[in-house]
Amino acid sequence: MVKTFKTGGVHPAGNKISAGKAIEELPLPKTVNIPVAQHIGAPAAPVVAKGDKVKTGQVIARSSGFVSANIHSSASGTVVKIENIYDSSGYPKTGIVIAVEGDEWLETIDRSTALKADFDLDSKAITDKIMEAGIVGLGGATFPTHVKLMPPPGMKAEVLIINGVECEPYLTADHRLMLEKGAEIVVGARLLMKALNVEKAVIGVENNKPDAIKNLQEIIKDDNRISVMPLHVKYPQGGEKQLIKAVTGREVPSGALPIAVGAVVSNVGTVFAVYEAVQKNKPLFERVVTVTGKSLSNPSNFKVRIGTAIGELIEAAGGLPEDTGKIISGGPMMGKAVATTEVAVTKGTSGILIMKEDESHRRPMENCIRCARCVSVCPMGLEPFFLMTVSEKQLWDKAEENRIMDCIECGSCSFTCPANRPLLDYIRLGKSKVGALIRSRKK
């Protein structure tokens, strides 16, 4: 029986049109715009100034707290300015603009591509290297990885779960990574297991990637601590809580972290970055991004440097089609629509999706017919129709009672609603208001 999570879930069309394209490295752009806030937590503080020369992999902004991360230059050149640039958040944020000159890497980075599987570092050394390299969750949430590796006192990890699910339609970056860099990912998994002091790791992969499952199973066949678990194709299987439920059968309690049930979840891209950081001394300054869409002539998976404008990726994928209605950073279920092609690729950019004009508009909203489909698809067991109504009416205490803060914003409810009601729009608004109320209570 293929495992899955029990509550809710939907089945959007997969559209994995770029699954067959091997990862292609894009040439360097002329400038890179690197935001200093590419992660959850406090933005990093710049340590370079206008006119400084930097090398690829050099630290250009330092972590400014425990929950924060370092930022490294993704190319060599001169710092042009430090000013507000647009990123996928929709608002201008501080970024470091570097005019690219050549591609001189820091001498400490090992540029060889041979697999380096052995290591004899201890847990703390591994965690420190991960922290120094600025590794954050590359699945899209961008949570600083070193924080996950340092559980609060009293909590211990029992299993490392590697998220190779990639449940969002269209995205194939993780799929290709598992096919082409499987061995490196397994080494990365072992590094994380050492850092966490666990003896068990499970790589969860959805059943629509049989070649990746087979490849990984082949690589780990002699290591009985790591296993691959094929999972039923259902969105949002890649959600942390849903993945933990499917793999371990445990449900993370409301308001708690996964470590409370002994699990630490990490995306395959993050695990690969951990390998490169620890074994090759390479900080995080590039990642694989899927550029896709039905109207693109060449949907592909590109390895790009952080800070590259998405316009360059779209050009390499065949150019922006005339009938483009929407450009999405991420997947169609949880991605953010962006207004220009000058937005920079950041650590959390998993994909760029081009939507045609005729698929870019919502249908008109109708009355709620109380069909309860939203309730049946919600993976967290919430009642989206009710949360939308109380958010509209600003009844924040009712919203909190009905667990609005448990919402993972997966979008299954809005996806399903036959009356096209903007359920998630209002629930997000409710979450931000209730979140602010909770924080002000704690003070």
Place this chain on the structure above:
Amino acid sequence: MSLTIIYTIVTLCAIGTFAAVILYFVAQKFKVYEDPRIDKVESALPGANCGGCGHAGCRAFAEDCVKKNDLAGLFCPVGGNDCMARVAGILGLEVVAQAPKVAVVRCNGTCEHRPRVNKFDGASSCAIASSLYSGESGCQYGCLGMGDCVEACKFDAIHINPETGLPEVDDEKCVACGACVSACPKNLIELRKKAPKDRKIYVSCRNTDKGGIARKACTVACIGCGKCQKECNFDAITIASNLAFIDADKCKLCRKCVAVCPTGAILEFNFPPRKIKSEEPADIAGKVTSKPAAPENKTNSSEN
């Protein structure tokens, strides 16, 4: 049969009397003492329960007045000075008359001045759009036009003008309760002191970006050039973060700043048309809503 009726009547009367006696004693035993003045004060209040006073409703305000026994800091914007004078009379306290206020919307980014650079297709709520991104124009501080302020107003005093896409306040109806001020996610609405004849002068912009960036997004943005501050003889204007602000208490409504502003970011309302200029777009009500672009202004000041 008639005996049955008599028994029924007697039994019911007995039950009724018994219940009434019990209720009387219970009511007396569990009676909550409330100062009778609270009722009197509450009846003097407008009863709108709008929250403009900062309390949960008119009753809560009345309770606070009686409890504190001092009207300092307590004001009902809907009832105004008349109402507070009545409350003061009931409680035998002093009250300081407050200057009436009115809400102003500090954005003049109409579709003409502030072109759209993308289309928003989400739920029609300013709060939702504001948390998603910077808006349909290049100015991230400007009005989103979906009417959260209109929803919040209980006095029918603010409406979106379909031609400009911006909210407009009805001075007659506005009671300065502050509901629209809290509702606006961009903090564009401000309660300003009401001047005679409903005249207003204020900087209709909240853009704190550098001048060049602000102007690129909107032709009537404040660029923080400081000309208005230099011109003002009453020290009413301060410039901070590339944005000018006119203090309503110090402003004497002389309109000199309006004339020198190069972008037309400062608006004047309910003034008679200026005598000098003929190309000025004066309308019948004598309301000038926006100044023409820089060249005409320069001519004007040189004429002055």
Place this chain on the structure above:
Amino acid sequence: MNKLLTISPSPHVHATDSVNKIMYRVILALVPALIWSVVVFGLDAVRVTLVSVISCVAFEFVIQKYILKVTPKISDGSAVITGILLAFNVPASLPWWIIVIGALAAIGVGKMSFGGLGNNPFNPALVGRVFLLISFPVQMTSWPALHAVDGTTTATPLALLKEGIKNGQPVHDLMSKLPQVSDLFYGNIPGSMGEISALMLLIGLAYMLWRKVITWHIPVGVLGTIFIFQGILWLVNPDHFIEPAFYLLTGGAMLGAIFMATDMVTSPMNPRGQIIFAVGIGVITVLIRNFGSYPEGISFAILIMNAFTPLINAYVKPKRFGGNK
């Protein structure tokens, strides 16, 4: 790029389902029973259905346009469903003007007065039916004989049963006068147009379950409760109470359980609540049928439980991920 890009909050894709599609699937599920009623009652069935559907749609249009002053929206099929269900709940011999009054009660009072689709607390077709039953008891209980040519009327099996028990006849005596179970199943009995054929209604249920229009909880819950409760009563006193299978196949039990109780707007919104709702309907139906003065109780049972739906929704929450605290 000449055109402006669109920015909207996620998700950016949508399932293909819509309100219209759901309504049309329900109408399709009602078609087998409709065809059977025409076979049995002839043109009368067509007349009643057409009058009912047309008046319901017309009233919805007129009320929306002239009284509520909103853009009329009749294309979503919900008024058509109310029309068909109302027609299914009345005798095929009902005069047209009574049907129109019923449609006005159903749509005007039962649906529009609460704000239109999605806002009504009671099932509109049942509001119409109960209104007619109480206002025109004679016409509403004169059932045409099967394949009647000259307007002869007979009594329904449930009515016969009730009369008989009231007169003190033991059940097994009455059984000889009542139709066979097979007749009940296929629908060769007098009754309201929609309720006579269990088979046709079950075909409709199978279709709706396959197309995921409804879930099994309410139909199985209602029918199961009727069966079990009546079963207990029958075991205790077989002379006074008829066997449960009879109850399942007669009267509006099938129609009510499959089409009326499952109305989305008026039923609870999670499976546990739906079971509670269904059990309530089953219990009240059996009580009214056995101990009340009406031979058929399911319409009242459903309306009573509709009133409980908001309470059920408020207290019976779905199973939360991470545990219900």
